[in-house]
Amino acid sequence: MTAPATGSTPGDKPAKKPTNYKAAWAETRRLMWQHRGSLAIGLVLMLVNRLSGLVLPGSVKWIVDEVLTKGRLELLTPIAIAAGAATLLQASSSFALSQVISVAAQRAITELRRRVQARVLRLPVSFFDSTQSGILINRVMNDAEGIRNLIGTGIIQLVGGMLTAALALGYLFYLNWFLTVATLVFLAVFGGIMAYAFVKLRPIFRERSKIQAEVSGRLGQAMGGARVVKVYTAEKREEVVFTKGAHRLFRNIASTITGTSAVGALATVIIGAVGVLILVVGGRSVAAGEMTLGDLISYVFFVGLVSFPVVQMANIGTQITEAFAGLDRIREIFETPTEDEDDRQRDVLAHANGDVVFDKVWFEYRPGIPVLKDITFTAKAGTTTALVGSSGSGKSTLISLILAFNRPLTGRITIGGQDLTTLRLRDYRGTLGVVLQDNFLFDGTVAENIAFSRPGATREEIIAAARVANCDEFVSQFPDGYETIVGERGVKLSGGQRQRVAIARAILADPQVLILDEATSSLDSESERTIREALKKLRAGRTTFVIAHRLSTIRSADQILVLEQGEIVERGSHRELMALGGRYKVLHDTQHAVEQDLFVNPGEEVVPLDANG
Numbered sequence: 340m341t342a343p344a345t346g347s348t349p350g351d352k353p354a355k356k357p358t359n360y361k362a363a364w365a366e367t368r369r370l371m372w373q374h375r376g377s378l379a380i381g382l383v384l385m386l387v388n389r390l391s392g393l394v395l396p397g398s399v400k401w402i403v404d405e406v407l408t409k410g411r412l413e414l415l416t417p418i419a420i421a422a423g424a425a426t427l428l429q430a431s432s433s434f435a436l437s438q439v440i441s442v443a444a445q446r447a448i449t450e451l452r453r454r455v456q457a458r459v460l461r462l463p464v465s466f467f468d469s470t471q472s473g474i475l476i477n478r479v480m481n482d483a484e485g486i487r488n489l490i491g492t493g494i495i496q497l498v499g500g501m502l503t504a505a506l507a508l509g510y511l512f513y514l515n516w517f518l519t520v521a522t523l524v525f526l527a528v529f530g531g532i533m534a535y536a537f538v539k540l541r542p543i544f545r546e547r548s549k550i551q552a553e554v555s556g557r558l559g560q561a562m563g564g565a566r567v568v569k570v571y572t573a574e575k576r577e578e579v580v581f582t583k584g585a586h587r588l589f590r591n592i593a594s595t596i597t598g599t600s601a602v603g604a605l606a607t608v609i610i611g612a613v614g615v616l617i618l619v620v621g622g623r624s625v626a627a628g629e630m631t632l633g634d635l636i637s638y639v640f641f642v643g644l645v646s647f648p649v650v651q652m653a654n655i656g657t658q659i660t661e662a663f664a665g666l667d668r669i670r671e672i673f674e675t676p677t678e679d680e681d682d683r684q685r686d687v688l689a690h691a692n693g694d695v696v697f698d699k700v701w702f703e704y705r706p707g708i709p710v711l712k713d714i715t716f717t718a719k720a721g722t723t724t725a726l727v728g729s730s731g732s733g734k735s736t737l738i739s740l741i742l743a744f745n746r747p748l749t750g751r752i753t754i755g756g757q758d759l760t761t762l763r764l765r766d767y768r769g770t771l772g773v774v775l776q777d778n779f780l781f782d783g784t785v786a787e788n789i790a791f792s793r794p795g796a797t798r799e800e801i802i803a804a805a806r807v808a809n810c811d812e813f814v815s816q817f818p819d820g821y822e823t824i825v826g827e828r829g830v831k832l833s834g835g836q837r838q839r840v841a842i843a844r845a846i847l848a849d850p851q852v853l854i855l856d857e858a859t860s861s862l863d864s865e866s867e868r869t870i871r872e873a874l875k876k877l878r879a880g881r882t883t884f885v886i887a888h889r890l891s892t893i894r895s896a897d898q899i900l901v902l903e904q905g906e907i908v909e910r911g912s913h914r915e916l917m918a919l920g921g922r923y924k925v926l927h928d929t930q931h932a933v934e935q936d937l938f939v940n941p942g943e944e945v946v947p948l949d950a951n952g
């Protein structure tokens with residue numbers, strides 16, 4: 340009864356949307372503030388880590404100049420002890436750092452995932468219609484993961500790297516300012532080229548997560564629809580679609596590999612050039628007595644300390660940009676209004692068992708194409724209203740308005756005199772029950788699926804509901820009874836069994852307003868009888884809306900609304916509508932004739948009794 344979800348296939352090039360860095364930065368600041376405690380401890384640990392990391396290269400100068408050149412052997416042991424202690428300190432602070440920061444980051448990721456998931460499920464149905472589920476799963480799982488780099492080791496490494504570079508640089512200036520200026524020129528050129536490279540690479544990284552989401556989304560659909568794929572021998576087609584997507588992903592990754600390895604090669608060249616520079620300029624300085632040999636050796640070590648963070652910063656920079664992009668996509672979800680956003684200001688539902696009234700309701704999915712036109716009717720409390728009409732006439736859409744999945748464009752829907760748009764959604768939905776043609780069951784046990792509508796239900800209540808729905812007779816034949824696993828979407832049950840589980844689920848919910856989308860046509864007469872009986876018991880005393888596919892099942896409805904192209908063209912009881920001899924009678928007689936002649940020979944066509952209505 341629902342329209343197929345729209346969305347691009349992995350082959351399409353989606354429109355690129357620039358990351359809103361300002362908003363992402365604001366969200367980052369909020370996250371950082373939230374985790375300021377562990378970040379502060381992390382920074383202190385990082386400081387200790389980096390400072391202790393300077394001791395070993397710093398001691399080289401003393402070894403060369405004092406111990407080796409001047410022969411002060413008594414200094415060797417203290418220097419060795421200092422270097423050893425510093426290394427121990429470096430190792431333990433690094434361990435503590437990863438403990439504090441990584442755990443904090445994981446906690447933040449979990450929290451963000453939880454918030455995104457909770458938010459996504461509260462978004463309107465139209466959002467799900469227009470967004471692939473793969474993309475939404477990606478938001479919850481991968482994009483949330485990205486913040487590891489913002490509040491985790493990424494940011495600490497960045498800050499730590501900059502700190503080490505600054506300290507090391509100061510020391511380099513002290514050792515030989517001229518050589519340092521020359522080295523910096525090289526490093527600046529390298530930094531500039533790298534910044535340019537990453538500006539180029541950034542959009543490719545952003546594109547990657549999008550491609551990944553699309554490819555896995557499509558993959559999920561193909562797996563979920565495996566039966567349809569097999570029947571229409573679409574394995575090859577799906578293979579082609581996947582291959583295209585996988586290749587797009589490959590091309591994306593390959594292009595970044597080229598970029599990053601080019602940067603790596605450039606780094607080697609620059610380091611080589613700096614090495615040559617140090618040999619030439621430094622060697623001369625030593626020869627001229629401006630520098631000691633120890634100075635030159637520790638200079639080499641410290642240049643390493645400066646250039647390593649530059650390379651690292653660029654790498655972390657990419658990860659942080661990625662994380663920004665992910666946060667920005669998450670922010671979009673947080674900015675999309677949820678269905679129950681202003682529930683607190685809305686009214687409490689006073690009469691769940693009141694009349695349901697449609698008053699001049701218009702509705703459209705696409706602007707300018709009305710799907711429901713001026714719908715006015717009253718469904719008295721406790722009565723059954725049947726909707727009939729040809730395919731696409733708007734029956735499901737009307738039901739979606741009753742379920743508050745969609746809101747009227749103009750006009751009002753009221754329940755017990757209260758406008759649906761002013762009611763607390765949670766209250767209102769709590770009064771609903773649905774049994775649809777394709778009843779969605781979760782991969783769990785029969786009992787869990789029945790209790791889905793009321794998680795606190797006792798085993799006795801579940802079994803009582805199952806009895807009313809005539810589930811008991813087939814469940815008792817399963818070796819595991821109510822503990823039988825139904826499989827994804829309930830594939831391990833027959834269509835009729837699924838239907839009855841859904842009826843039991845609705846019975847347990849004890850709804851005031853009931854929606855039935857009858858699908859009895861595919862069942863044998865025995866199952867149909869049991870299901871019809873179950874539905875009859877379910878309907879008793881509830882305001883029921885039935886989408887009737889077999890008109891013979893709605894003879895007892897209190898009112899029948901005949902929809903055509905979004906308008907109610909006839910209304911009344913079965914008897915009244917038959918007497919009217921209009922559209923309903925045509926539909927009825929045509930269907931009756933089809934049912935009578937189900938086994939006619941080919942060519943013996945059914946002639947409608949009254950083609951004009």
Ligand SMILES: Nc1ncnc2c1ncn2[C@@H]1O[C@H](COP(=O)(O)OP(=O)(O)OP(=O)(O)O)[C@@H](O)[C@H]1O
Binds near residue numbers: 340342468710734735
């Ligand atoms: N989510 C949607 N977005 C855009 N158009 C939609 C959407 N759902 C339905 N439509 C369109 O609205 C019209 C009415 O569809 P609806 O599903 O309400 O018909 P129906 O009477 O329930 O049909 P059926 O008996 O075949 O289920 C159709 O033209 C359909 O294409």
